[in-house]
Amino acid sequence: MGRVADRVAIVTGGSSGLGRATAELLAAEGASVLLTDVAEEAGQAVADGINSAGGKAAFLAHDVVVEAQWEAAFARAAEFGPVSILFNNAGVRPKTVPLEDIDLADWRAHMAVNIDGAFLGIKHAIRAMKQHGGAIVSTSSIYGIAGAAMVGAYSASKGGVRTLTKAAAMECASPGYPIRINSVHPGFIETGMLDSVMEEFGEATSIKRMTRATPLRRIGEPRDIAEAVLYLVADSGKYVTGIELPVDGGFLAQ
Numbered sequence: 150m151g152r153v154a155d156r157v158a159i160v161t162g163g164s165s166g167l168g169r170a171t172a173e174l175l176a177a178e179g180a181s182v183l184l185t186d187v188a189e190e191a192g193q194a195v196a197d198g199i200n201s202a203g204g205k206a207a208f209l210a211h212d213v214v215v216e217a218q219w220e221a222a223f224a225r226a227a228e229f230g231p232v233s234i235l236f237n238n239a240g241v242r243p244k245t246v247p248l249e250d251i252d253l254a255d256w257r258a259h260m261a262v263n264i265d266g267a268f269l270g271i272k273h274a275i276r277a278m279k280q281h282g283g284a285i286v287s288t289s290s291i292y293g294i295a296g297a298a299m300v301g302a303y304s305a306s307k308g309g310v311r312t313l314t315k316a317a318a319m320e321c322a323s324p325g326y327p328i329r330i331n332s333v334h335p336g337f338i339e340t341g342m343l344d345s346v347m348e349e350f351g352e353a354t355s356i357k358r359m360t361r362a363t364p365l366r367r368i369g370e371p372r373d374i375a376e377a378v379l380y381l382v383a384d385s386g387k388y389v390t391g392i393e394l395p396v397d398g399g400f401l402a403q
């Protein structure tokens with residue numbers, strides 16, 4: 150308890166899945182959390198749940214593609230105190246389409262949320278944190294490192310998150326800004342995103358394929374990612390910047 154006591158965090162994509170689990174864990178460890186998402190009802194319910202469990206949270210409707218809404222998110226979170234944690238996590242799921250058939254509009258839609266959104270978060274977090282310090286974690290994917298067929302737009306966007314993270318970490322380290330910046334790379338984790346994959350391919354087939362592809366032979370839980378994010382943003386990660394941390398049941402070790 151108390152590993153991020155009295156710190157202020159923004160968690161994007163906080164209405165469900167990995168964002169929700171991380172918002173709940175950060176709040177349980179003492180942070181005040183502004184969770185943001187385009188899914189308003191679910192996000193408000195997560196914030197209400199944290200508050201009624203004795204934590205401190207608020208929800209703000211926030212589309213990560215819109216820069217003015219990032220300014221509003223940092224201003225709202227600052228009502229809790231100086232913001233020192235950003236979990237830059239909102240993302241859209243991979244669409245399984247061969248590269249030769251991807252519409253440019255679809256390609257751009259992946260880039261808009263997954264990489265433009267991550268960029269805007271890092272940009273505004275550096276501005277907010279460069280005096281008093283902080284830690285940023287962005288959610289990439291195993292597909293931001295390894296190649297996979299049929300998910301070209303998603304992979305490109307998540308690969309961008311990986312290298313943007315390293316560039317930003319170096320850019321902050323160089324002038325001595327007290328900001329650490331890392332990425333997490335989930336494997337197959339049980340969230341709404343995975344549910345939509347199952348709808349596309351059938352539950353039994355999808356689970357079989359994903360467990361077979363994972364050395365630990367099981368699908369991960371959102372809490373597995375939340376624990377990794379907590380490690381990176383708390384003092385436990387104070388000497389860690391610019392890394393890509395797989396949380397993937399061994400997928401990337403193959």
Ligand SMILES: NC(=O)c1ccc[n+]([C@@H]2O[C@H](COP(=O)([O-])OP(=O)(O)OC[C@H]3O[C@@H](n4cnc5c(N)ncnc54)[C@H](O)[C@@H]3O)[C@@H](O)[C@H]2O)c1
Nearest residue numbers: 162165166167187212213239240290335337338340341342
């Ligand atoms: N679940 C997995 O297996 C897995 C694996 C690798 C990476 N990821 C990544 O993890 C992150 C979280 O996904 P999840 O698995 O929790 O799925 P999820 O669908 O449960 O959560 C994603 C959240 O992002 C929100 N969102 C989408 N577009 C947004 C926008 N423009 N602005 C603000 N919020 C927006 C959604 O409303 C949703 O609440 C994503 O970046 C995803 O790519 C997930």
